Amino acid sequence: MKLQPRQQLLEVWEAAARTSLRDGVWTWGGRDGSNSISDAEQLLCFMHPASELPGFRLDAPDETADDVLTALSRLGDSVEIPKLLLKVIGEYLRTYTGDDGRPLFSGGTYFSTADPDVKVTPEQMQLDVVDSFSMSVTLMLGTLGFLKVFRQSVRREDIRKEIRELENMSNTRLSAAMVGLLRSFTVNAFDPGSPAGRALLRTVNQTGAAERRVLDDLRRELRPVRAGLRDLTIGSGSEVDLDNENLLFECGWTWGIVKDAPDVVTPLHVGPQPKGVAADNPFLYFTVNALVGVQDLWSERTRILGLLDDDQLTLAQALQRRWDITQRYWRTIAMYGKGTWPLEDIPWKTSDEKESEYYSLGVTAMVVQSLVNNRTGDVDLGRVADVLEELAIRARIIRRAVPGDLPVLMHSPGVQVNLQGSDSLGPHMVWVVSDFAITLLKRTIWAASIAQNTRTREKLLSLADRIWRHIMQRRGTEGVGRGLWDQPANVFTDLDAHHEEPSWYFSERVVEFLVAAAQASGDSPLRSPQLVDFAYQMLSEAEHLLDQELVTRPLITGQTIQPKLRSIQAALNRARLIISSRPATANALVIDALLDLERLTTARDSASEAI
């Protein structure tokens, strides 16, 4: 099944519109109920493509594409669609704002406990969670951009007023999400001899070198990270003592606001800052989640549209520093040493001695990101490609699962992450993550988009195609959730769980992937210098032959060159024009011209054969 992002996205939009608008009423929540994350995911299914892809814009009713309108016809026409979006975004923002004006980022129905008989307490349900911060950053930036453009086509005062109000609320929510992220960042320092220290050393030491040397070397490698962490001022994670060079450490995001996290001082209106309960050590899953979300804060679109004000920029900068440091820390660990990378030693083992392919997948995100930034050669990317393929095999995505296969549990019900610290308010909570397949696909297409080498790229793309086939099979085919995800039982015969409602959690990630794929296909094709060179050589032969043809042909007064020759000339001119951007196409033009020229020559040769 070849990936066709535009068609697929339109199909998803049609399905999402049908599922969201039932009997003319907007319906929140899917399989896992309505909460601040799921509702944001539902909105992002529409807002993400609309804000990232020019062909999917909804903010300028005059320019909305016809196929987009057809796909969303259930939501109304080009004018009604943005009006409906205004309404539901308003609903979302008002629902998730507390009485004291504080934006709420509660995990709600996404929280659960390891024991199905034990219920999460209402107090626990209200806890803010990093997933929600991250999702809100993306959604609010999308919303602000949407409002900014949509405002230009509105003249009615009542709509303009609503737009202003939504802008204020979105800005508040965005600021609060950034504050939340700053208060859930954590640095965990430990002794090399502690269990955490031993686990970290085991992970990095892939060659069995002497521990002392590894330790010294690691300290040296991490020195810039340590220095960066020491300079952090606002938010959590800044009060850990890193001056003791003997200690090892790890940094990243925990699952919610850190216990006893200090308030972030900011002139921005974000309401009272809640107390946290989360354990003060980084979780790989939430770290990756936060890293992906906050990136939007300094994306090109955010800068061009000027979506952040000065005070928000201060917060964004503080986050960017954490982003850089965390990225660098994990990349250093993942690609440590000269032999096998720790990343290649699947599954990844965390410092609290948990092992899962999920963690390996999380670490690849940071490695790929660092490859993007550092323009490292394709050799490194090739190694990452192998890791991705291995993960796809181990997770039974591109291999058939046999009965009783354990990796299937990773897709359904998913991997449980223990939310340490949550037990201070009730039973021990867990966070279930089941987006392995789609996240793997996102990484794969991302890696493919930066590959310079045709073979690596082909390899990654063919892997992406195979994972995509798996994802497509998991799409719902009946019920209200048809056309959306996720029905793992379609693929894994072991499972018999069938869901009526769609999972916005999974569907939104599919949309994110499709958007990334559509963006990647907009880039110009990969060209090798050899191909360009070859095309030039072909072109020069063709041009030479054409010149010859023009010289030998007798010129009759009043007559320009023959139409045939003129069309050959036009083709060659065109070829020269596009040769550096599309060498293969230029080559095809040249070949066609060469054939035409050859026919003329053959004809002349046969004329001279007469006796």
Place this chain on the structure above:
Amino acid sequence: MLIFAISDKGGTGRSVTSTNIVYRHALQGNDVCYLDFDFGSPTAGAIFSVGSVARGTTRKGLHDYLLGEGAPEPHRVDVWTESDREGLRTKPPGAGRLVLLPGNEGGGELPAVEEETLRRCVQLFSRLDEEFDLVMVDVSAGRSFTAEMVLQATVRLPSVPFRWLVFHRWTRQHIIAADGLVTGADGLLDAGTRFGHKRDALRDRIRFVRTAVLEPDAAELVGLRDEQRAWLFACDTELRELASRHKVGRTSMLGKIPLDPILQWREQLISDEDVLASKIANAETAAAFDDLAKKIVDDAAWEGL
């Protein structure tokens, strides 16, 4: 309600579209009348296939009435009884009245707007508005004294609702010109404001109608080469951007009429027989007229952003 049909340039299909709209509106059960204010070339009679007034009337037409040349009432033509077309001669059951007020044969554009002319125009509008559900006034192309007169007349009739339809073809020049006609110097908005209309309120009463639109995916284009179609599609996208820049885009458009061969060769009413029995007209065209005839009085369609 008064509807004023105007276009930026000649040959946009303003008359043929607006006559078809009133015809459809009548079929939908409303009493409608059509005023041929295109004094330079009063040819509405030809479109309604009323032979006796094909090039305007020789009796007391709208000219005589407005210029006060001895006509207390302009000449009226009942299309359902006087049309030469067999299909139009009998009023379909349930349809409303369909009356044409032709201009004078051999008349000319208004030389200026005199107070007396204006007074008569106001009187005519007010009378007709009471009698009919919809009064379509075909104002000639471009800026004219006629347009100024009706703008002034509507100021004096605050209780009579009115709307403007600006017809333009789907080409670069027409899009720019249509915008110019409305927002340009001395355009409808300028002139209207000068005569006492509120600019924003007037703007809300103006909508565009695209005529002779060739959609890139239309059935007529099946015979085209792929290259031609790719080119057409790119042109259409460009026009769309242009239209949006000139505020002639989808939000300010009331409807569009597809290109139909029958309208290219002969300006006429498209009846259901033309679509269903003889099949000389496209069903899409009739549907577009029908849709416009409904939207023209539908407040939701005029609400806008």
